[in-house]
Amino acid sequence: MEALPSHHILYPVFAMVALVAFVLNRMRSMRFAAVRSGEIGAGFFRAYEGEEPEALRVVSRHFTNLFEMPVLFYVAVLMTYVTGQVTLILVALAWLYVALRYAHSFVHLGSNGLIQRFTVYIASAVVLFVMYAALLVQLVLTGGS
Numbered sequence: 001m002e003a004l005p006s007h008h009i010l011y012p013v014f015a016m017v018a019l020v021a022f023v024l025n026r027m028r029s030m031r032f033a034a035v036r037s038g039e040i041g042a043g044f045f046r047a048y049e050g051e052e053p054e055a056l057r058v059v060s061r062h063f064t065n066l067f068e069m070p071v072l073f074y075v076a077v078l079m080t081y082v083t084g085q086v087t088l089i090l091v092a093l094a095w096l097y098v099a100l101r102y103a104h105s106f107v108h109l110g111s112n113g114l115i116q117r118f119t120v121y122i123a124s125a126v127v128l129f130v131m132y133a134a135l136l137v138q139l140v141l142t143g144g145s
Contacts, residue, residue, distance in 0.1 A: 001087040001138070009077055009086045012094035016073065019102060020066050026109070027059045062108045066101075069125060073097055076131050084145070085138045093131040100124035 034040045034056055044050050052060070073094070080090050104120045107113060 012098045097127045
């Protein structure tokens with residue numbers, strides 16, 4: 001498959017960072033609002049002991065989730081970039097992964113429907129593993145060059 005300019009694989013990373021920044025800002029806003037309203041004491045955040053409001057727990061858990069499986073995405077992108085294996089297929093898979101992570105965030109931070117959330121999460125994981133498989137095949141076929 002014909003190579004694309006290497007920087008094309010980096011754009012999906014910027015989109016993921018934008019998602020992380022959005023969720024971080026939402027979590028910050030919700031935490032400040034919860035403390036201001038007296039729903040939770042500021043001391044809760046010293047050791048995270050006590051009862052956290054459910055909506056705050058959901059956004060906090062989602063923020064943590066953005067540093068679990070997506071780390072494998074960042075590694076795949078870096079491996080693709082460093083090895084010069086940037087192709088339309090890998091760029092498309094990277095964008096599809098990001099789109100599914102946005103969908104996961106929309107569901108998790110919105111309706112939080114378990115079936116929809118699980119389905120989108122599994123779909124994103126499958127896309128990520130297909131991305132790794134496609135990169136491996138390309139490396140084998142091209143000898144890494």
